[in-house]
Amino acid sequence: MWGYIKMDVSQYLSIFIDETREHLQSLNEQLLILEKEPENADTVNEIFRAAHSLKGMAGTMGFKRMQRLTHDMENVFSEIRNGKMTVKSELVDVLFRGLDALENYLDSIINTQDEGTNDNQDIIDGLQKIMQDGLGATAAPAPAPTEEKPAEKEKKTELAGKKLKLAEHELKAALKAKEQKENVFNITVYIQESCILKAARAFLVFKALEDIGDIIKSVPEVQDIEDEKFDFDFSIILLTTESLEKVKALINNVSEIKDAVITHAELPDVPVTTESAPTGAAAAATATASSVEVQKKDTAKATTKQAAKPAVNRSVRVDIEKLDDLMNLVSELIIAKNGLVSMNGAESAASQSGGFNEQIEYLERITTNLHQSVMKVRMVPIESVVNRFPRMIRDLSKKLGKKMELYMTGEDTELDRTVIDEIGDPLMHLLRNAADHGLESNEERVRLGKPETGSIFLDAYQEGNNVVIEVRDDGSGINVEKVKQKALNRGTITPEQAEVMTDKEIIDLLFRPSFSTAEQISDVSGRGVGLDVVKTKIEALGGSIETRTALGEGSNFIIRLPLTLAIIQALMVELGNEKYAIPLGSIDIIEDVPVEEIKYVGNKEVINLRGTVIPLIRLYKVLDVESSNEEPESLTVVIVKKGDKSAGLIVDNLIGQLEIVIKSIGKYINNSKMISGATILGDGEIALILDVNALV
């Protein structure tokens, strides 16, 4: 049987996606600048270059629609660069829409390896109309890039098809195809001498032809073509049901193809009778052959489909220095291991115990460093998330008819990759909130004596083991009374509750599901799905969110996120005969409390610790642990805090501090919120990790 000849696109695809992303981001940034400084020639040049590279890359990869759109955008920039047009606000709008459309293409490519079918004709029309208006009626509509070729077709007659010799199995396949009324074409494709990426062009030809039939032979071999080991022509044998004209049209559709010579392959005349005669073995052979063929086709399809899924693996760019560090640490680790091995062989017991401890300490130092280095490798600057926000605020500003400005600091603050991936949406939510609800209208601001343009701040910085991200605005702040009124109207709280609630507690109501203070629902925010989602997401990342507000001066949402997720320091405690881990980050202090100091407030146990009243939680009750013995005289209480709330967890025993690796307990088992995961202890036993946020 013959193999199906396929060329591999994935090696180009990931590069394409990375670079397209970069270009799109730079286009976004430059366009923002251009909007403010329409005369800035450097920016125009920069944009033109980015658009041009985008077009070239899209074309090379065969993404026609993407290419067409960038082509038209490039044309506009080109005219601007030549000084024939000026930058107007509606032009920038259309260009931004164009960028969004390109991003959609890119998303589609990432997910399916295909650009989709949306032509975005309205954007193209919009661009051409602006060009015509800008240049006057004389300007012709932009020619599509595919139309640039006809001039190249002159030499057509000089080119001749090369006859390929078929090996026996290939001949059989060809004959069988012919029998099934398929056409067998001998195709020789000539690529323009000016073409730089011959292999990519050849690939496009292969891709186009594979869609309509099977390529059974190629000269040179596919591998060589992929490696660009050919001159400017290659020949293939194609089995297809399509007509010669259709095939030709398909090949010519690929740009930078000079010509394709297609002939019906000459097959030796085999008497039809021998093939179709049902003489035992031969017939069986054909039968199995065809069934295998079908199977192969299916598996081939299946594999391409599977391959499509991880078209883009999540990747992190790593500084080579960090990798060197890792390498050094690993070599030290090996040395430490060897130290232990040699000790095993050593005789003297006395010297052994001392040396053993030394080795353990050495090992510990290495693993700690290794942990830190690996964590560093996983760290990504927050910039990759926040750099799309200026554009978003610009769009919001237009949409809402408010003047506003976004100021960002600390974009180089680093966070774990997993956090970076998740933090984008919550931040976007908060920014939209600030723009929509936070900032007053321009007139209102002027009336209040504030600067007309509202300011939104996004600050990121590191604080101890946390990264803090603040989203701040200088708008009206949260009207606590309004929130309280709303909560009362909705029945979220009772009037009695409202009486005793602090401002802080009332603001926390905003984070309840379906609670929005916007009187009018706009399509920017205010559907009531906002803040509770933000909170859930941030808590899922092990972080917390805090709100500060001053009426008339603005509000400030403070997000705290742990630097690392996978490995934490924890206090190991014992309950009955079960072991639990409490993250050290949430522990305030550990106290021994005599039983008689427990007081009761409203049927709940509390202790008075240096003036603060702290509610007690009997963990063995909450966790259904069989309590071992009767009450001892004094209780071991681990005081934990969440924001500025705290609680005392009563445990049976303290085991000690341990560095633990957090593992998930899987999705099948019903996870009460109290357990945030599990970890494996030194002896292979499992200890569950308590989620203090859910307990307090």
Next chain:
Amino acid sequence: MEENKREQVEAKQYIVVKLGNEQYGIDIQYVDNIVRMQRITRVPKAQSYFNGVINIRGEIIPVMSLRMKFGLEPDEFKNATRILIIKIEPQAAIGMIVDEVKEVITLGDESIDRIIDTNDEKNAYLMGVGKLTDSLVSLLNVPAVVVEKESAV
């Protein structure tokens, strides 16, 4: 010759396990591993048929009791008790406690009776009954056993 081939494609292998007096067959493609009974760490507030989690080579795997799931008497852990590690998706394994793992059988399609009546709750977990020469084996619908029905909560 061709006949033979077809039969091989359609026949599937099942691991036969015992729960009390009944025999159950588990499609071998789901079974990742079979381990001896080991220390199970209880998970508070989990479903009653989950015994807890175990550690298999650094991977934390939840373990359910098939007896509890099927409403039989609670497990008695004996020497023959085993945990079958089931993998339906690559990243999500689950353990099932059974009284005993007996053998591997090969059943062709023709020796399986499909169950149509799904009114009985227990039948929802079965996909058919396999007929052996001297006994019957209930074939488990593994995904149905593993995935909690929304309404059941």
